Amino acid sequence: MEIEEIINGIKKVLDEADSAREEALKITREIVRFSGDAIKAIHRNELEVARKRIENAQKLVSMLKENLKPYPMIYYSGYVQNAHQEFVEATLLLAYREGRELPSPWDLGVPEADYLMGLGDFIGELRRHFLLLLIEGKIKEAENVYQFMEKLYEELMTLEYPKGLVNIRTKQDQARHILERTLEDLTRAKLNRELEEKLETVIKNER
Incomplete structure (x- = not known):
């Protein structure tokens, strides 16, 4: 030819x-x-x-x-x-x-690899939903979201594959940071709620 x-x-x-x-x-x-x-x-x-x-x-x-x-x-x-x-x-x-x-x-x-990467990003969107619930004062619902995020993170961390197959390590690191910040926000919100309830009790007893 x-x-x-x-x-x-x-x-x-x-x-x-x-x-x-x-x-x-x-x-x-x-x-x-x-x-x-x-x-x-x-x-x-x-x-x-x-x-x-x-x-x-x-x-x-x-x-x-x-x-x-x-x-x-x-x-x-x-x-x-x-x-x-x-x-x-x-x-x-x-x-x-x-x-x-x-x-x-x-x-x-x-593809399965693309799904896993999207799953990692999903945890970030759950945090956004969590924060919106906190703003509305729905602490119990926000806590439920955090618990679900934690479950997803635990499953994500069971994946150990080379970067050439699926670049999941980056998503795992991002998810860990997101989860840490979310737990801090949840703890702070619960402490603030407890303080508010105590103050309300004190004010009521003084009347």
Whole structure:
């Protein structure tokens, strides 16, 4: 085969892959946008809005998987993984807020490694929910969230794999710091509540 024919054949393959990459970039941006909008809606207690955004993102996740079947090097690239993580994070948060079982990576149609990274980010969003509950004075509910965060962290820490397989160590470190700050906030809030109750008792007895 002449070198010109070889190069032309290679160009054809790469042109097709490049077109798939460009389309994937557009889809992943939409997945990230829908997922981010869903998370914002969840924290505003607009769960129906969040559900619709996640449904839109789920369709795009499925489309992306189908479109990139011939191009695994693109499907397992960084920007696709990031989109999956955002989607997983939003989906897990909605499931938790609705009191449902957490969906698995196989339910969502995403790679297991991407799911684990999204699970790590989910702990951060739970902290945000925890803080909103503290602001509202719902200490018992906030404590329940902390206990769930602790459970997730313990499970996350059972994972010991090389970075080349799944870069989970970073998420484990982040989760540990988040959990430490959350426990400090919870302890402080409970002490403040106890102090308030004692003061109220003293004031009532003095009347």
